[in-house]
Amino acid sequence: MKVGTVVEGSVTSVKKFGAYVNLEGGEEGFIHISKVAREYVKNIEDYLKVGQKVEAKVLGTTKDGKWELSIKDLKGKGSEEAPTSQDFEKKLAKFMRDSGEKISAYKRRLDKKRGIRKRP
Secondary structure, eight states: OOTTOEEEEEEEEEETTEEEEEETTSOEEEEEGGGSOSSOOSOGGGTOOTTOEEEEEEEEEOTTSOEEEESTGGGOGGGSOOOOHHHHHHHHHHHHHHHHHHHHHHHHHHHHHHTOOOOO
16 A cells, blocks of 8 residues: 555544544554544544445554545545635735725824815
């Protein structure tokens, strides 16, 4: 088995910090709670159950010789759409416009308080 390969197995035990998986070929792997899903996982039992078949990506080996696995990395980073440059430019332009309007309004209020009048 190599790092980066996708393996299948069944969950043999679920602990509060992760899950142990029996892989094809009789080897054992471990999925840490932080590698189960992209969102915060408070209770791993909401995601994995004993006997459940899982597919995971091999990340390496643990200190005790088990395969370190990840379900989260298997889904790929493309599942969340990255903001485009055009979206950023639109947001920046809106921010600059809004900031300019707020600064102008602030200056008008400040001048009014000071008693400064604009010349026609």
